[in-house]
Amino acid sequence: MPTFKNAKIFLGTDANHFASAMNITDGVVTHVGETDEVTDPDAIDLHGKTVLPGFVDAHTHPKYIADALHGVACTPPAVNSIAEMKTALKNSPAYGQGPSVWIEGWGFDESNLAEHRSPTIDDLDDVSTSQPIFIYRSDCHSSVGNSKALELAGIDANTPNPTGGVIGHFPDGRPNGYMKEVAATQLLIQAKSAQSYLADVDNMAKSSDHYLTNGIVAIGELMGRFRPYDSLQLYQDARTDGFKPKTAIYYVFNELMPGQVVKPTTQEDLRIAGIKVFMDGSISGETAYNKQPYPDGKSGVLLTNADRLKQAVWYASEHHLQVAIHAMGDAAIQLVIDVTADLTPWLDDRPSIRIEHASLLSDQMLKELNRARMNYALVTQPIFFFAEDESYRSYLNQAQFKNAYRIKSMLNSTAMLALSSDAPCTPWAEPDNPFVGIYAAVTRKAANQDVVNADEAITVPEAVLAYTNTGARVGGFTHNGQLRRGYAGDFVVLDQDIFTVPTDKIKDIQVEQTWMAGEKVYQKGD
Structure with a gap:
């Protein structure tokens, strides 16, 4: 039953609330308050360090x-x-x-x-x-x-x-x-x-330290598969061997066999959450499905037509699953909106439909999202414009580029915004470092120092919330994302104060400690 004091604890409830002390009992936060309330002589002194709820990477691989x-x-x-x-x-x-x-x-x-x-x-x-x-x-x-x-x-x-x-x-x-x-x-x-199931289990178990080093305590597996083996079995075996991050699996819809039923599960640490639909490809690969063509005259690829998307949505609603829809190009996103906007949501604990990436959003599309009956999440990745600025500028015209990664507009829409990584699917050596993603969302600077649509910048607390509070809510991690009574004792201690360092230094912040269920699972330098 650890008690922590002398910390700057960001509660994750909104942009403004902090505490300086916290109690965790049986893995759950039982009290947050101030250091002068602490009477426990064994309380852990965090010496003024900044504490955040553990990060949630809602879209990764x-x-x-x-x-x-x-x-x-x-x-x-x-x-x-x-x-x-x-x-x-x-x-x-x-x-x-x-x-x-x-x-x-x-x-x-x-x-x-x-x-x-x-x-x-x-x-x-x-x-x-x-x-x-x-x-x-x-x-x-x-x-x-x-x-x-x-x-x-x-x-x-x-x-x-x-x-x-x-x-x-x-x-x-x-x-x-x-x-x-x-x-x-x-x-x-x-x-x-x-050829290598046991090697895959071993690699997965060993990857646990990678997440804990980055302060990531919960992840969305957005490429769940049943062949050549079931992803759920992979994670179960990896957890037996020490894999720690909580995991929600989304199975690729087009890989399901005829008549195959995917049922959601509710286990806190490992569960089946939904299905994944691919509408198109990527902008840097010139395969995102766009309304305006690329310089080569092509408009990308449409991998799922309207009828097939309707089948996927019906399947999800029948089996009480969330739908995560990969859509990068504006034509692909528009098709998702056209098919789903007037449908009645079937989930009440999280958005029924997640639009993954939502890379190109026009004002009109945002208005349609705001008017929709459907409850949406927009799960986007600032690491893409950070690492791939040159590709975006080469393959998009000026009007398209102006609509790229409109994070502030997403935040101000009725859809729920989560920031994530899509790691390792971008040309950057640390694709799922949350601080690089937060840096890009706040500064709008790419790795080459180009500024990408500066008016779409968000504040540091807003970016942190999108990696904690709303990341957890979008992914169905109901006991994560906040540090308040009844929530999991999953948190990170930072080596610098993310709320006061110069914004250009945010990407250099590191996690000093990661705790899960009130137990330290990572210590920098150990």
Whole structure:
């Protein structure tokens, strides 16, 4: 039953309320107040440090992160060319470990590479032809494999494109290794995962420290799958081996078998929360579905039409599930609004529909959201414009760019706003560092120091709330996101005061301690 005193405790109830002392009993906050009320001689003195509710990353991809943590970051500043990528892959601990060990990488964006193209099967075969190699593009929609990876996946010149994806080919018809969009990438992932379930469990368990170091106590797994194994089983086994963050799983709707029923569960630490629908691709990959075309004349890809979206929404309402809808382009978001705005919400504890990313929102679309009968959440990621400013400026016209990541407008809408990471799906070495996301939301500065729509900046407390209070409410983590009586004793102690440091220093803040259920689970320096 720890008691804490001499702290600056942000309660997470609103932008203004703080306390200096807190009691936690049986893992739950039982009292918040002031230090002069504390009589416990064993109270833990936090020496004026700032305390926040534990962060909630409502949209992330933990399985991919677990892979990435033992893989190679193919991102700036370390990797700026395909030649440097090859060198980095050869320096992977997996290199030379035998034909059953995959060499993995993540985060490349062809626009950031000196060659201004994606790596090919031939490039990766220069690294190894005996070990399979798999590299995620920055958006985690597309990927590249070497000849061994394609062989294990059964892909050759005659393999048909999966629905919603494209297998790349050289002009002579030979597969070039590029797997465009999720459906194609899954062909390689399934081959990789089918060989290494126990390794996947081990990687997932080991990734726990990554989250705790960043102060993340709860996560949304937005790529739940039943094949080649059930994601729920993966998390159950990983928890047995020490994985600590609370987890809500969203299964990919288009991967469900006919007649398959997904039922929500209510376990606090690990539960099934909803289904995931992909409307389109990514802006940096020129596959987000936009009203105005890209410079190449294309308007992106529509992965789910109106009829299929209606089926997904009906399925979710019938089974009391939340729908998380990936929609980056304005045409994709508009279609979501058109199909769902007049529907009656079926969930009362959280928004029935989450629009993930909501990257391009016009004034008219915001008005339609405000008038809608449906209860929406907007789950967006400032890390994207922070890390991918050049791509956005290259692929969007001026009017489109003005509508990019309108976080202040989202906050002022009737929809519930949550900030998240979509990690590791962006070309940045620390894609799910909450302080980078908060820095971008507050300063609107990209990594290259460009300012992106300065009038859409929000305040530090607003950004913190979007990573705690509303992040928890959107994700259904009903006992997280706030530090008040009855809520989980999950909190972080910071090495600097996020509310008073110069805003340019926010991205440099680090978590000093992470506590879950009143127990310290991370200490910086240990």
